Amino acid sequence: MSQLRTMQEEGLTTWYPRLAARGGPRFLQIADALQAAVEDGSLKPGDRLPTQRQLAAQLGVDLTTVTRAYDEARRRNLLEGRGARGTYVAAAKAELTSILDLSMNTPPPPDGVDFDDLLKQGLSQVLMRADNELLMTYHLGGGSDADRKAGARWLAPMFGQLDAGQVIVCPGAQAAIAALILALTEPGDVILAEPMTYPGLLAAATQFGRRIVAVQADRHGMLPDRLEQACRQHEAALVYLNPTLQNPTAITMPERRRKELAVVAQRCKLRILEDDPYWLLADAAPPPIAAFAPEQVVYVSTLSKCLTPGLRIAFVLVRDPREGKRLLAALRSFALMAAPLTAALATQWILDGSAGRLMDGVRKEARLRHRMARAVLAGRYGGAGDGLHVWLPLPAYWNSSQLARAADSEGIAVTPAEAFATGGASANAIRISLGSIQDRARLQAGLQRLSDLLARRPESFGAAVV
Secondary structure: OOOOEEEEEOOEEEEEOOOOOOOOOHHHHHHHHHHHHHHHOOOOOOOEEOOHHHHHHHHOOOHHHHHHHHHHHHHOOOEEEOHHHOEEEOOOOOOOOOOEEOOOOOOOOOOOOOHHHHHHHHHHHHHHHOOHHHHOOOOOOOOOHHHHHHHHHHHHHHHOOOOHHHEEEEOOHHHHHHHHHHHHOOOOOEEEEOOEOOHHHHHHHHHOOOEEEEOOEEOOEEOHHHHHHHHHHHOOOEEEEOOOOOOOOOOOOOHHHHHHHHHHHHHHOOEEEEEOOOHHHOOOOOOOHHHOOOOOEEEEEEOOOOOOHHHOOEEEEOOOHHHHHHHHHHHHOOOOOOOHHHHHHHHHHHHHOHHHHHHHHHHHHHHHHHHHHHHHHHHHOOOOOOOOEEEEEOOOOOOHHHHHHHHHHOOEEOEEHHHHEOOOOOOOEEEEEOOOOOOHHHHHHHHHHHHHHHHOOOOOOOOOOO
């Protein structure tokens, strides 16, 4: 894209970019050109811009294109409207917080995908095709027929063709996990898990009066002989496993280990809650454990890690109809249902291919960020090259809680190993999430700042007296 040209006419800054035929969406070219002009000083705070109609006529594009360009520029804090007086270049906003959040596992902004357009188009199709009254009322059956069919299609890469009647739509994986704990266990029961596991499991189990017991794991995941031993010792009825790009260790359990655990579960009549949010982001993940022991495993797949957390939709594959009814009864005790509007949007995206395009964009961006983390963190990098997070073992002179406090004092949020520990001593490591910082440059700055901190020995981080 060429440099933006500007000239002054009666207080109005007339500007236009040269749009490239193959330069990507035109509204983004316009917004990028405006940002470049602000950054190089061609446009200054307070400059009045042409109206949207004037600019559309000047560039020979439709009004909608310019409207979207101005909306994008406002999102970047480049423009401000002053009512009837027009649109002006905004003054730079003071950064009130310098926190670089590496603590929240969310998908990064999808590479090469216009998310705003995808959202608008998806909602438009939903509202045009759906009965709006049905979108605003109770749905008590675990999702509409269309939603369950979309769930079966979402799960097809893992399992092939499925009976949509075995798929239950839930308001997110956390709600599904909580409902499954209520449905499959009793107060006081033991739930088995790996030594480092998803904090949401720990929170739900504590609230419901269940006890988590750690089962030893190695670099391939939970050890089958230790699972069988723990199952018999504690008379456990449920084991929680996150076998693909495990949160937090980023380990992907190999197929052989999955089969061995499935055999143990069958032999011990042990139910497996397989929480698999990252399977579709992984590079050639093995089949789920549920593929090897379908009657023993309840499988949970959320859209929050592959698409966006805002959908709050997870699909649960339950082979036994009686367990499906118990799951729905448990779910209704605290969440009732998935919101029909967001479920309909998820269904629309899955059926029209938008979900696949969005997920491909998230996958590409995540892998780019892993390459960035590997370059910045050098020998300390503990990722798998895909997924949303890195497990970072610490040098001996740091412990994880101390490092998290030190990082916080330097404006970086990370998650210490203690947050994932199921009992006993925790690992000396931190989890770094690569998707929560939208801008790549800020992510790189955060990673570099963290790398510099790791290279220093800890100092005293006592509270200041004021």
